[in-house]
Amino acid sequence: APTTLRIAEIFGPTIQGEGALIGEPTVFVRAGGCDYRCSWCDSLHAVDSRYRDTWAPMATDEIWQEVTRLSGGQPLTVSLSGGNPAIQNFAPLIALGKEAGYRFACETQGSISQPWFAALDTLVLSPKPPSSGHRVDWQKFDHCLLAARGCDQIVLKIVIFDDCDYDWAKAVAHRYPDLPLYLQPGNPEVDPETPVDLTAATERLHWLIEKVTADRWFVPRVLPQLHVLVWGNKRGV
């Protein structure tokens, strides 16, 4: 039997809602499983082992078939997300897709490195700030950067919940001055059943813009989570 991957969901095409590829038509492949347990994780259904039996064991061919079906065979960007997609081996999927002209992006916290990072078009490293409850292992993080050499676009994305996260993001930016940096306000509303408070969401963005500009820290781009503004916390969009 071929190796299978644990897949929480495959959905799209929709637009990428965050970071460097914001607005880009994308099919998402969400891997099941994560080595982290962030306090404010908005993807628990792809993290918590309680949801484990909802993760489909899929062979690379099956995943690729579903991506092709959703995209109607029209090349677009495929985003590997999670959970932490770096737990599993996406090399064969990337190879298949690239052959057909698809682009591949991956978002991971940077705790596990994979040789296939180098085959990506975009690697988003999203180190988790103090409010997550985790502490970044920078040696592992640097391994991810090393593994990604050859990847066209490597960017940092940091979620900011509070002043402490903000100061931490500045220190991270200082550590990696050559990596483009994207900041986004944290979203404390993660219940998929509760409609998002649009005013509160835009106020959090406002808060972060004010902080950056008052500080005259003109390095990061500041962006919201568009999908939250458009669809709330609904899954599969």
Place this chain on the structure above:
Amino acid sequence: APTTLRIAEIFGPTIQGEGALIGEPTVFVRAGGCDYRCSWCDSLHAVDSRYRDTWAPMATDEIWQEVTRLSGGQPLTVSLSGGNPAIQNFAPLIALGKEAGYRFACETQGSISQPWFAALDTLVLSPKPPSSGHRVDWQKFDHCLLAARGCDQIVLKIVIFDDCDYDWAKAVAHRYPDLPLYLQPGNPEVDPETPVDLTAATERLHWLIEKVTADRWFVPRVLPQLHVLVWGNKRGV
């Protein structure tokens, strides 16, 4: 006396709310005067000659001083907008700013070309769709592209109000397959005194995302006007 420019407003730092530089910390220099009169223009205060006496005649040095003051002397992106900034000569301002490490972007409809386009870091050409009431003169538009040779980043941005605009955007994309394309839903709420209906604004974005994905047209990025979501139609933010 040195030549002066007609400036409707200089404001920031804030973030760029649209297109390729979305999220980027920016000071805006809004030029007064426009050769167009789009039916849905959201910058009438920089267009209509009725507001002409609110436009300050400013020498390049004065504009630069204000940009420096607002940014605290910290280099960032300066966006030349309008009205149509291509009516006036921003070459001396760009030269001054670049020397100090600032980046320059300009957004124009592409009806008037300027030699200083080539000195920009980013040129956003925003040809106006049928709903504007204007018809693009493609010869003039191509002159703008020619003048911009040497500019690092040239992108197209098209505002979409209806199906007709959408089909037109597809034809434009076909004409310029090598230019990155950004689409944004049109905003019919342009009164600065009326609070923006956030739900309606996100629904317009939703509509455009649905059109693009249902069509499997994976070429453009689809983005909202963030500043409208965050600040409504207020000026100077």
